[in-house]
Amino acid sequence: MTLQTAGIHHITAFAGDPQANVDFYAGVLGLRLVKKTINFDAPDVYHLYFGSEQGDPGTIITFFPFPGARRGRIGGGQVGFTTYVIPVGAMDFWIERLKGFGMSFTRSERFGERYIQFKDNEGLQLELVEREQGPAATWSFGGVPADKAVKGFGGAVLYSVNPERTAYALEHVLGMERIGEFNGFVRFRASGELGNLIDLPMAAAPWGAGGAGTVHHIAWRAADFEQHELWRTQVSGSGFQPTPVVDRQYFNAVYFREEGGILFEIATDPPGFAVDEAAETLGGKLMLPAWFEERRAELENNLLPITVREVGGRTGDGV
Ligand code: ZN
Numbered sequence: 001m002t003l004q005t006a007g008i009h010h011i012t013a014f015a016g017d018p019q020a021n022v023d024f025y026a027g028v029l030g031l032r033l034v035k036k037t038i039n040f041d042a043p044d045v046y047h048l049y050f051g052s053e054q055g056d057p058g059t060i061i062t063f064f065p066f067p068g069a070r071r072g073r074i075g076g077g078q079v080g081f082t083t084y085v086i087p088v089g090a091m092d093f094w095i096e097r098l099k100g101f102g103m104s105f106t107r108s109e110r111f112g113e114r115y116i117q118f119k120d121n122e123g124l125q126l127e128l129v130e131r132e133q134g135p136a137a138t139w140s141f142g143g144v145p146a147d148k149a150v151k152g153f154g155g156a157v158l159y160s161v162n163p164e165r166t167a168y169a170l171e172h173v174l175g176m177e178r179i180g181e182f183n184g185f186v187r188f189r190a191s192g193e194l195g196n197l198i199d200l201p202m203a204a205a206p207w208g209a210g211g212a213g214t215v216h217h218i219a220w221r222a223a224d225f226e227q228h229e230l231w232r233t234q235v236s237g238s239g240f241q242p243t244p245v246v247d248r249q250y251f252n253a254v255y256f257r258e259e260g261g262i263l264f265e266i267a268t269d270p271p272g273f274a275v276d277e278a279a280e281t282l283g284g285k286l287m288l289p290a291w292f293e294e295r296r297a298e299l300e301n302n303l304l305p306i307t308v309r310e311v312g313g314r315t316g317d318g319v
Contacts, residue, residue: 008195030144072211077261160260
């Protein structure tokens with residue numbers, strides 16, 4: 001039996017200044033900062049999570065913001081575009097909003113869908129697409145009403161150094177269905193309603209280089225802890241070398257690199273972001289896992305303060 005992922009769980013990227021990161025993802029895109037914690041593997045850096053009101057799987061983009069970080073180079077072995085889905089009829093609102101922030105964007109079309117593509121403040125490539133699918137957003141912030149708000153990920157465009165092998169991993173390791181080809185892209189579909197459409201250009205991309213404005217890894221959903229063990233077996237049974245299960249506090253994780261160079265993670269839906277703070281106040285306080293709590297004063301002292309705030313659009317201040 002091949003397990004099938006519901007789609008993207010989260011996408012993790014590098015950024016520079018943490019306040020600029022908050023200003024873009026909360027202030028411009030209107031997402032909720034659902035968790036403010038540290039990089040468990042490098043605790044002098046924040047780990048910031050932005051998503052839907054409750055931080056549902058399929059809506060979460062996370063960042064390691066290193067102040068003063070050098071830019072990376074987007075290329076093979078990375079997520080090329082992170083696709084966000086907005087409600088049908090909301091595109092004009094977003095075009096006006098991006099213009100209001102002085103941001104440039106380009107229009108693109110794939111598989112009969114219209115996209116607008118733009119970059120975040122560090123050059124990370126994002127795109128918006130209208131779809132009926134996916135639960136409506138409930139969060140409203142910074143001039144983005146809930147009925148126009150980002151619902152979560154629509155999917156992603158993967159840049160692979162070996163697209164045939166990446167296609168193999170999507171189909172035979174993650175259990176996605178290959179559903180079409182368009183203009184050099186192959187589209188794969190996962191079983192969920194968000195983060196479920198993955199587009200793979202079949203031309204090999206030259207290797208990218210990590211740094212601010214690039215994606216570090218993409219995580220795929222496992223329904224629960226029991227299924228997560230089976231996922232690990234499925235990954236190793238397919239010839240990959242998954243890491244042991246790692247406790248990431250809000251989910252369990254297993255990592256492996258597919259042969260097109262992209263770092264994949266399998267992450268559990270549970271326990272989610274309300275495991276250590278109330279759903280109403282998610283993201284309000286620096287949260288540390290128990291094993292770092294005794295170092296709180298020192299760790300807090302190392303981090304630049306950040307605030308979720310409205311940022312100027314039309315007036316030209318802010319981003
Ligand atoms: Zn991850």
